[in-house]
Amino acid sequence: MTEIGKVAIVGVAQTKYEEDKIDQTYSELVFEVVKKLHNDLGITNDDVGCVITSSNDFNDGRTIANMAIQDAVGSVRKAESRVSGDGAFAFMYGAMRILSESFDTVMVVSHCKCSEVSQYLVNNTIFDPYYQRHLGLDQISSAGLMANMYMNKYGVTEEQAAMVVVKNRKNALNNPYAHLREEISINDVLNSKMMAYPLKELDFPPFSDGAVAMLLAKEDVAKKMTDTPIWFKGYGNCTDAYYLGNRNMTDLIGLELAAKEAYRMAGVNNPRENLDVCEVSESFSVHELMIYEALGLCDKGEGGKFIESGETEMNGSTPVNPSGGVLSSNPTMANGLIRVAEIALQLQGKADKRQVPNAKTGLAYGMNGICSQGNCVLIFGGEN
Amino acid sequence: MPKHDVAIVGIGQTKFRSKRRDVNIPEMIYEAVKMALDDAQLEPKDIDALIIGNMDHFEGINFSELMCGIEAAPGYLKPIVKVATGGTTGSSLAICGYHNVASGIYDNVLVIGWEKLNEGGATTGIITAFDPVWERPSLAGALGPLALMAGMYSAKYGITAEQAAKVTVKNRSNAANNPFAHLQMPNITIDYVMSSQMISYPLRLHDVCPQSEGACALIYANEEETKKITDNPAWFHAVETAHYYTFGTDDKMYDLPTATFASKKAYKKAGIKNPVKDLDVAEIYEPTSWSELSWTEALGFCKPGEGGKLLDEGITLMSGEFPVNPSGGVLSTNPIGATALVRVAEAAIQVMGRGEKRQVPDVEKALAMGFGGSLWTEILILGKEPMR
Amino acid sequence: MSRKKSQEKIFEIKWKTDLPYRYSIGKLAVKFFEELKENKKIMGSKCSKCGKVHSPPRAVCAECFIEMTVEDMVELSPRGTLEGFTVINYPFTDPATGGLRPFPYGYAIFKLDGADTYTMHFINETDYTKLKVGQRVEAVFKEEREGNIGDIMYYKVIKEEK
Known part of the structure; x- marks a missing residue:
């Protein structure tokens, strides 16, 4: 890999994430964030070079789901392309279109309405139709397997897992866009209904509807558009094995390698010291503990002790998921781009009540598939 | 000028058939991947990143790139991204691959398009591409709107069924x-x-494309x-x-119109003044x-309404001045x-x-086109020499 | 590859899971179907900037990139002009029912009077030699309407000079 050029996030916009936005089509959700982004930045559709969207045909119940949002993203006579999957991957495609010097600005948009279809059925279709799908595997059952193997190997406890949920739900109280905004206790988590041993109902996220958009620009354009451009610094993308049986289920190998690559590009030598804030796509409580380890925020097997130390809380040394x-909030396909948007807000100093003081460098992690199979790690900096 | 020049250095495709019941999806894709790797004389480990696409609903597999990238291609512990845009999927993959290398992020990429259409229902799958409220109840897959387009085109310019039939004769004998x-x-x-x-x-049966199963794989690399x-x-x-409206x-x-928008921009970038000559x-x-008759007009190969004449004069035949679709x-x-990626592969060939x-003599520059979605067009121009 | 069919073992797995959806239709469509059901009216949406009338109604004018609301909805004539037509004459599975959709059926594109975009729907003619671009057409409504697009059963050719 050669030295890469400069690209910045100049602005972001999000909807509020909710359980059921039945009064809006997904195209109207997309228009809401795109228009908000235009208004915030004082730009028009003519200022947007091209558009990269992220969506998933199974979630939208439409083949070529991006067809329905062409007017909402303003793609008349313009290039739009669609990454099928998580929004973090769409961010990277957008950044590449600027780095290839093909466009000065790129808008990246992601949407998802989980309320329109059974997420268990959608997630079951991720498994191959030959060997695994008939077994009824979905994100809940595979998470149960992963959590059990990880906790068994490293002696992580259900209480430690519950602390992740308590922390994130508490942080959400400060985020006006968040879907679930209720403080809960460790006992609430431990006493909630058993879903897939050792994971209980509150170890899992809700399903949400929502959309997120952001504008990327090359260096000179970015500086004209905003006083607080957020610079793209590093990127790593790594895919783990497909069959769960082929995976190392106790360590997120793919994420670990993606993070190493991103750290190398961004010059992050000591993630715990260099990263001021992280936004990660944790699909279940224990998953966040495993993510700490894969990102190198703590040693292997130490995820449980690390959450106990409080270092990932809002007042800790490396707050994780202030949002x-x-x-x-879990509008599945949009999760990765929301992580990027939240990091941009943190580094711009615009995160209001959820602001981490003096955040200079941040990490966003987006994921495709089940249990961290497809991994995209992005590093951003507030300073050029 | 892009940061890096990008070239196609390896090409693989399966023999396309209506049904490949002898192989499962990853096995079918692997045939094209292996051919591309052998063609470029690269080992699986040499590949930096993979870009894969198909249309989810045709086979009913969600996140198909995670299955295919790992089980059919050297994607384990590598970057995989899926791009899917309907009929233009193949050209969207080709363009995404270009930006992956032109940006300097990767030195090479493996681009894969595939479909195993007869494992699901293509017409049914295409219907679900359209609006569930307004369009689906009366729609009959892609053919209905294509028939309307053909009828309107014919009524506007007096193109005859015989002129259209000549296209099928040309293309299937080229095949x-x-x-x-x-x-x-x-x-x-x-x-x-x-x-x-x-x-x-x-539209008669032989005015219409078949449904095929198969895969196409291309390897791109930067200049070095x-x-x-x-x-x-x-x-x-x-x-x-170029995209246009939400509803066709x-x-x-x-x-x-999108073919005109996209081709004009592409000709400008590639320094092409007269597409038929340059x-x-x-x-x-x-x-x-x-x-094909209508698109040749939109791409500026002839004037509006003269697509039939262009073929009548033999210009787009294999023996003509400007062969269209030698493949x-x-x-x-x-x-x-894979359809639009095959266009790119054949242009590269x-x-x-x-x-x-099927070789056209002395090719310096070739055009590949993708079409799909709500009447979207993608244009790629390839040449024997790098641009700079 | 062996070409001897008798030696080739082919296995298939059938997967028939139903994946039902509940689509939001948006506020403009709610109004559209109310008017259709209650008053046999066909509504479009008019852009307040360029004046373009969209049929079916849409929340965004793509050219101007501004929003259209229920207040921007206008009534369209049930009559229009045939711009293109075909007769669907092949079998396929209807995704809404899972069964085969009956064929042949007439399928047309036309511009309703008062609209600037085109509309696609059924036309009650399966003999394409009887259809001509430029013919006038009119919507035929169901007597018992349910508030979906099927309330317009089809369009028929009418005798009326434009």
Whole structure:
């Protein structure tokens, strides 16, 4: 990989994340964030070079789901392309279109309305139709397997897992966009209904509807558009094995390698010291503990002790998910781009009540598939 | 000017057939991947990143890139991204691959498009591409709107069914020279096309593309890696996408404005003033015989309304000044998620001079086109020499 | 690859899971179907900037990139002009029912009077030689309407000079 050029996030916009936005089509959700972004930045559609969207045909119940949002993203006579999957991957495609010097500005948009279809059925279709799908595997059952193997290997406790949920839900109280905004206790988590041993109902996120948009620009354009451009610094993308049986279920190998690559590009030598804030796509409580380890915020097997230390809380050394994370808002396909948007807000100093003081460098993690199979790690900096 | 020049350095495709019941999805894709790797003489470990696409609902597999990238291609512990945009999936993949390398993020990428159409229902899958409230109840897959377009085009310019039939005759006899093509008909006649069943007026059975199963894989590299791999690459000169409205019916449907928008931009970038003279061959995405005539107008190969005349004069025949679809085109082979990538592959084959029986002499520059969505167009221009 | 069919073992797995959806239709469509059901009216949405009338109604004018609301909805004539037509004459599975959709059926694109965009719907003619671009058409409504697009059963050709 050669030295890469400069690209910045100049602005972001989000909807409020809710359980059921039945009064809006997904196209109207997209228009809401795109228009908000235009208004915030004082730009028109003519200032947007091209558009990259992220969506998933199974969630939208439409083949070529991006067809329905062409007017909402303003793609008349313009290029739009669609990454099928998580929004963090769409961010990177957008950034590449600027780095290839093909466009000065790129808008990246992601949407998802979980309320329109059974998420268990949608997630079951991720498994291959030959060997696994008939077994009825979905994100809940596979998370149960992963959590059990990880906790068994490293002696992590259900209480430690519950602390992740308590932390993220508490953070969500400060995020006006968050879906679940209720403080809960460790006992609430431990006493909630058993879903897939050892994971209980509150170890899992809700399903949400929502959309997120952001504008990326090359260096000179970004500086004209905003006083607080957020610079793209590092990127790593790594895919773990497909069959769960082929995976190392106790360590997120793919994420670990993606993070290493991103750290190398961004010059992050000691993630715990260099990163001021992280926004990660944790699909269940224990998952966040495993993510700490894969990101190198703590040693292997130390995730449980690390959450106990309080270092990932709002007043800790490396706050993780000040927004409340996926455990508080989960419009699945949009999760990765929401993480990027939240990091941009943190580094711009515009995160209001959820602001981490003096955040200079931040990490966003987006995921495709089940249990961290497809991993996209992005590093951003407030300084050029 | 892009940061890096990008070239196609390896090409693989399966033999396309209506059904590949002998293989499962990853096995089918692997055939194309292996051929591309062998062609570039690369090992799986040499690949930096993968870009894969198909249309989810045709096979009913969600996040299919995670299955196919790992089980059919060297994606384990590597970056994989899925791009899917309907009929344009193949060209969208090709363009995404270009930006991956041109940006300097990766030195090489493996781009894969595939479809195993007959494992699901293509027409049913296409219907769900349309609005569930307004469009789906009366829609009959892609054919209904394509029939309307053909009828409107014919009514506007007086194009005849015989002129359309000539396209099928040209493309399916070209396909006889392409060992990968699905429908190869060396002895096809105009009468044969015109006496086939009327399936959606004015479209007869042989005015319409087939449904094929198969995969196509391309390897791209930047200038430095290209030098190490081959002395006969095909360089990217331009990649362009144009979209228009959400509903195809928002505008007149007798022509394809996006093909005009996208091709004009691409010609400008690639320094092409007169496409018929400055380009040597085109691989275009013609879902029906009528659409090839219409698209040749939209792409500026002739004036509006003269698509029929262009073919009547033999200009787009293999023996003509500017052959269109030497591979046999979409009328001969249509594995949806791979269809537009096959156009790019065939354009590269022509530029490299590796077309064997379907080779157009002395190709310097070639055009590839993708078509899909709500009448979207993507244009890629390849050349024997790098742009700079 | 062996070409001897008798030696080739082919296995298939059938997967028939139903994946039902509940689509939001948006406020403009709610109004559209109310008017259709109650008053046999066909509504479009008019852009307050360029004046373009969209049929069916849409929340965003793509050219101007501004929002259209229920207040921007205008009544369209049930009559219009045929711009293109076909007769669907092949079998396929209807995703709404899972069964085969009956064929042949007439399928047309036309511009309703008062609209600037085109509309696609059924036309009650399966003999394409009887259809001509430029013919006048009119919507035929169901007597017992349910508030969906099927309340317009089809369009028919009418004798009326434009």
